[in-house]
Amino acid sequence: MISVSLPTVSVGSNIFFALALCLISVFVLFILRRFLTLRATPAYLLVPIFLALALPASVVLLVPIDLASSSRDGSGAKAIWLPDRVVLVCWRIAYWLIFVMTWAILPLLGEYVDSGYREPKARIMYSLRSNARYQMIVLACATVGLIYVSISNGFDFTSIKGLVMALAYVWGLVLAIYLMGHGLVAIPRNLFRNANASGRLRRIQVQAPKIHDRLMDAVNELESLNAQVSQLQQRKTGTARDFQEWIEDLSESPGASDVRAPILESSETSGTIPSVITERYLADLTRRLQRARHMKARFVDEWDRLVQSASDVQAIINSAASKKLDFGTAPRRSSYFPRVKFLTPYIRYHLYSNVIPTLRLAFGAFFAVVSGCIVWSELIKSLAPQVSAVTLTVVPNWKDEKPVGFGSQVAASAWLLYMCSAALVGVNDVKVWGNRALVRRNTYGESACWYASLVARLTVPIAYNFLTFLPKDFRRGTTFYEFLGKLINLTPLGKGFDFIFPIFILLPICATLFNLYGRIKKIFGFDLEDDLDDIESNPAGYGMGGWREGRDLIERELNGFGSLAVSSRGARSTWASDRSDDDSHGSSRLRVPAAEGSRSPRPTQTQRPMTAPQVIDGEDEEEENFFQSFAHRVRNTFETTNTPQWFENARLPRWMSGDNTNAEEGESRGSLEAALSLVACDWANSLRVLLEYLHIRCLGLRCWTV
Template sequence: MISVSLPTVSVGSNIFFALALCLISLLVLFLLRRFLTLRATPAYLIFPIFFALALPASVILLVPIDLASSSRDGSGAKAIWLPDRVVLVCWRIAYWLIFVLTWAILPLLGEYVDSGYREPKARIIYSLRSNARYQLTVLGCATVGLVYVVISNGFDFRSIKGVVMAAAYVWGLVLAIYLMGHGLVAIPRNLFRNANVSGRLRRIQAHAPKVHDRLMDAVNELESLNSQVAQLQKRKTGTARDFQEWIEDLSETPGDSDVRAPILESAETSGTVPSVITERYLADMTRRLQRARHMKARFVDEWDRVVQSATDLQSIINSAASKKLDFGAAPRRSSCLPRMKFLTPYMRYHLYSNVIPTLRLAFGAFFAVVSGCIVWSELIKSLAPSVSAITLTVVPHWKDEKPVGFWSQVIASAWLLYMCSAALVGVNDAKVWGNRALVRRNTYGESACWYASLVARLTGFDFIFPIFILIPVCATLFNLYGRIKNVFGFGLSDDEDDVENNPSGFGMGGWREGRDLIEREMNGFGSLAVSSRGARSTWASDRSDDGSNGSSRLRVPAAEGSRSPRPAQSQRPMTAPQVVDNEQEEEENFFQSFAHRMRNTFETANKPQWIENAHLPRWMSGDNNTTEEGGITRLFGGSAVPGRLRLG
């Protein structure tokens, strides 16, 4: 009897692979929903951006499956595996789709959205022309390199194809190493820093003046462009009549003139409008107007997050005395934990004061060890792979060529997930992308395409080149970016440097100025108390959460006469609580500190009843009989002020 061994069928692995892909797609959709308005974003943008994010994310799944599939010995399923042909097809689909999205589709769509023209044909021509200039520049540089390769190695189609494919991903590989090297240091360092609530608040206050200045600039830039649109609307003759519908569309779109912009900079808010209106001028005006609106939306969102985070941190610091923490009824918080109703104020205090800082320290120490293992593995894998941390955890029996198990796949996915997270942290921290930014529910279409292509570029792999990860790691660890920023004016933002260089916080841009700006914001620019505002920024958000027209306007605090009267005991204006200035207290000696405490004691003490009921003499009380010409006030050099003496 002849026994025939049937090929093993990966039914369970196929089901797991399909479910994992569905889960990745669902997470990508949630990510898109966080930064884009799915209903308002056209489908020709949603689908390419979705694939540009989902395909690189699938690498976290494909690499462990490829390891298990290639090491399978036919003794039975011990891990998630797929047939070799399926794995090859998946890699080819991922590679070529990422290649086309990176170099063709997303750049064209980005310029198409940012063109400013109304007609699709004009948009396509503008996009093709803009990308042609960039591609010709890249092609010229590539031609020089190709000529060098042909002269050195001769003409060989396979070698030329390999060089072209490698050159296409060199930029992405360099970028991935740079960003991941920064993120490997930034993740544990941020966890360690954020464990200290007062230090985190101080860094946010130091960052506040920069955000506020950029917000003011964005508001005034938008107001200037809106004034130009208003001038165009007044023209009813000449060339402006031919584009009247276009001009009306510019004035009707969200982001009309701000009601508080004239308070900021009323001078020179209007620009010059040419006498002859052309299609190119209107396209440029539309493009500038779109960028200005999204720039304002970006800094409105960032300023709201700065104010909200500072308010939450200040509430945590102030709760140390009462052991009870209540964030108030603000409509939007910096995290979802404050909205949990089952937490009592006492439990919430211990959660934010003790539990979360301890967890941050623990995770910071853990991720610091993980980052060190990744750097060590990249440096040593070519010389001694047997002592590589990643090799020992993923394939501990690599010399025996045993198949990769399920838990080895899980560990490999965890390593890849952490490295991708480190690269994405670098993308968020790096401030070298111009005016592009991710804004919650209001990201500009061109910025979304650019960030999606950037994520797609981060999927390059190599064996020797990642050893250069030591350069960005050392640069971040020893703060070389701060020195570069001081010399050239760019680099990675680090508000810790501003706090360390100016611990007292005095001067322009210090943390004291940021604290004052936040207090004014929470107090309604000095006219409205925190309790009556519900701890919300005075800037109205540009997002339309209720599905309305999404108009971006600033909310002006209520007038003084419109407020309800307050009781007599609450006539003192409320101010936001302040951080205790420990540095200033340390600089005082014993006598200065004692004098300050005595002064505060006398200033805050209530007057005794016998002092309030005591009557002053006539010559000290400012009575009319003593202030006449020739009275006793002539002896002191002039007329008396009620209740005071004038010595002269």
């Protein structure tokens, strides 16, 4: 009897792999729908962005499958595995598509969208010119490396391919280590910070002045460019007549008119247009106009979410007294369960006040341990990789040559997913990328291409760096190492670089942990500050950009007097800092929002009548400095004060009493009495205002010294 051994067939694994790819595609579509308008985005832009996100996501799936496929024995493995040839083809497709997308297609598409020209040919030429300098630098480096590799190893196709892959890997690894080091600290730290509602509200208030100033700058910039378009529309002769259709398209495009008027109205804001209108000038104006519109949409979205978050957090704080939480009827953006109907106010209070903060603390502690394990694995992998945390959780029995199981695959996917998430958090937190940003349903096309290329550029170096955590004998048997690792180690540029350089992950970790970005910002003026540094340097919140100014700006917005005029969010003030100390019922008093740029003084027991602000037509109110604001408060005190009661009840001397038979002498003495009364009243109120100011300054100095 002859026994025939049939080859093991991975039918179940093939089905799982196909379903996983479909789920990844659906997930990527949901992400694109969140940040882009799918129907309005052209296909030549949507398809490359989709591939640039779906292919890196599939790498997180391919690495565990490669580990199980390379370690299986002849009887198969109890995990998701594929034949070696299929795994190699998948790696080739994923890597080279990501490479082409990152270094060629997405940079050209980004400049093509941002060109400002109308004709496709002009857009392509502008994109090629814009990328020529960058591509020439890359080509020069590649030429120098090719000469060196040809002299050392000979001129063959394998050496050239190894040089290209090593250059791409080194650049991606440098960027990935820096961003991942920042994210490994930022993820648990943000969870710990957000567990405290009061601290979270204070950080939101610190962010408010910066975002509000940028919003106002974006509005003014857009209005200035719209004014230039209006001037172009008024020209009916000369060279402007040749581009009349282009000018009309600029004036009719979305965002040309806005209900928000600019803050500054001067002849300089509108700008001047040249006498001769050229295609290059109109393309530059179109490009600036597109950037200004998306810049305004970005800060409008950030300001709206910040105000909504502040309102929700303040509602959570105020519900501590009544044990009932109600966010209102407005749609929530920052709440976790916006449409859940079965939550009563009492259950919602315990959910947001007790359950969610506890979960944040638990996840923060868990992710802190995970971050520490990754850093430990980076430091120990060159000396003893068998004791790294990744090895102990993924392949603890690698010496026994046992195949990788399904549990080890899940652990490998979790490690790799957390490392990629930390790098993406670093991309979002370290805002040194210019004006690029992700906006909900309104992301600029150039920004979308840049973020997609950055995600694609980071994934493969992080995946190979994760593979270096494993023992050398085990990782050399994987298909990924056969495809990428050998070519990287072929050149002196990549040989040993992936083992030595990741030690420098301690630099971004220490910079984020000890807030070196805030110190660098103060020295050089870069926008790398941290909110914690602003709170520590100014705990009292006085001065421009303090949390008190942010509190006033947010309150004005909630009352319907702010930049967005959100009148539907309710007009009652709910700030906990405005409550009186002896109020045990948790009620809040209604405050009139202060003018922009002024500081709200400490509440006093004397209630003064408040006058409505005057509106001056054709003239905008300028922002006041500290001395002007103090002088206005003193003037308002003198104008609205009443005669003190102790002065009215005081007994006057005989020479000031007006009991004289001489009418003329009595009239003069009465005038003297009124004058002295007014002078004494003014001096008394001036002394009280001065003492109040000194009390405020002493409190601020004491908070600063503490």
